[in-house]
Amino acid sequence: MNIHEYQAKSLLKTYGATILDGAAILGEHDIDNVIDNFNSDIFVIKAQIHAGGRGKAGGIKIAKNSSDAKKIARELWGKTLVTHQTDAKGVKVERLYIEAGCDIEKEYYLSLVLDRTNCCITCIFSGEGGVDIENVALNFPDKIHKVHFNNITGIKAFHLRQIAFKLNIIDQKQVKSLNKLVESLYKAMIENDATQIEINPLVLTSNNEFTILDAKINFDDNALFRNEKIAAMRDVTQEDPLEFKAQSHNLSYVKMSGSIGCMVNGAGLAMATMDIIKLYGAAPANFLDVGGSADKERISEALKIIIADNNVKAILVNIFGGIMKCDVIAEGIIAAAAEINLSIPLVVRLAGTNHELGAELMAKSGLNIVSADNLDDAAKKVVNLVNRL
Numbered sequence: 477m478n479i480h481e482y483q484a485k486s487l488l489k490t491y492g493a494t495i496l497d498g499a500a501i502l503g504e505h506d507i508d509n510v511i512d513n514f515n516s517d518i519f520v521i522k523a524q525i526h527a528g529g530r531g532k533a534g535g536i537k538i539a540k541n542s543s544d545a546k547k548i549a550r551e552l553w554g555k556t557l558v559t560h561q562t563d564a565k566g567v568k569v570e571r572l573y574i575e576a577g578c579d580i581e582k583e584y585y586l587s588l589v590l591d592r593t594n595c596c597i598t599c600i601f602s603g604e605g606g607v608d609i610e611n612v613a614l615n616f617p618d619k620i621h622k623v624h625f626n627n628i629t630g631i632k633a634f635h636l637r638q639i640a641f642k643l644n645i646i647d648q649k650q651v652k653s654l655n656k657l658v659e660s661l662y663k664a665m666i667e668n669d670a671t672q673i674e675i676n677p678l679v680l681t682s683n684n685e686f687t688i689l690d691a692k693i694n695f696d697d698n699a700l701f702r703n704e705k706i707a708a709m710r711d712v713t714q715e716d717p718l719e720f721k722a723q724s725h726n727l728s729y730v731k732m733s734g735s736i737g738c739m740v741n742g743a744g745l746a747m748a749t750m751d752i753i754k755l756y757g758a759a760p761a762n763f764l765d766v767g768g769s770a771d772k773e774r775i776s777e778a779l780k781i782i783i784a785d786n787n788v789k790a791i792l793v794n795i796f797g798g799i800m801k802c803d804v805i806a807e808g809i810i811a812a813a814a815e816i817n818l819s820i821p822l823v824v825r826l827a828g829t830n831h832e833l834g835a836e837l838m839a840k841s842g843l844n845i846v847s848a849d850n851l852d853d854a855a856k857k858v859v860n861l862v863n864r865l
Contacts, residue, residue, distance in 0.1 A: 477695045734761045
């Protein structure tokens, strides 16, 4: 789960991180009131969306008085931002953050990430922070540094010395400020089940203090049940509506860019299904895993979610029945197909428990369902059907 910049900064401030004065605008009608009550010589108006690259897309503006700040805020409100991290449709701006300015001596990049390769939390940092950090990583990888924290002992003094040394920070006030920040980020990450905390840019101000100028935090969805305050920060308007609907039905769904919808049970089977679709020259439109204990209703909802994607030209259902019986799958498919008056090709491959009964139910349904004997056969059939359209 992602949260907005203003939420991330508010959270990190409680852990002792230094941030600039700021105020969130959560409704267009609040623009005048928030800006009138914000005391600053410089107003930085920031669009709040779950995507990077806002500055280059025109989502961050600077005003030198409240009148200009209000004008810019109204221009940004409701605007659609398209950045390198959004799709072509972009994201609509429905929240803003007003922040004070500061005197910047230097910009840095700093993040803590859940490093699955090294099975630890890793600090990634660079003395070349800012909007072009991706280009720095691509063209000057030697300027990107990493320090791995031990899961048992956590942050130690030698970790902090490594970070300061590689950033060429020797002033003791600066070192102390940086150490405090890294420790606060680590504590925030551990206590809130975050998978990433990214500060870009992290700036050194004229008073030798490290200050967070932008912050992004990602959280482990599976741990939200024990982090109610974090879960309450969720902004579902920034999420794909089909992915959100799938979560509400305990379905694992990820939208993709292809034309063949995939319904499977099990992540491994999903990966194999998508791979074989690609092998035969087509592309999957989604990753949809109904799990091992889905019932008729969940199967029906899964099919409706797939159909709701206008890019889907055909559907491949690939189920291996174990705990979940194939006849239950068939009943869900039949119910949903009849309810929504399914008009696009549907190829179904069932194997395992009660697969004969499932195939019989579909054959007697009177619906236009193409049965397949195995995964290879199913993939060929669904790709051929798409190619004919």
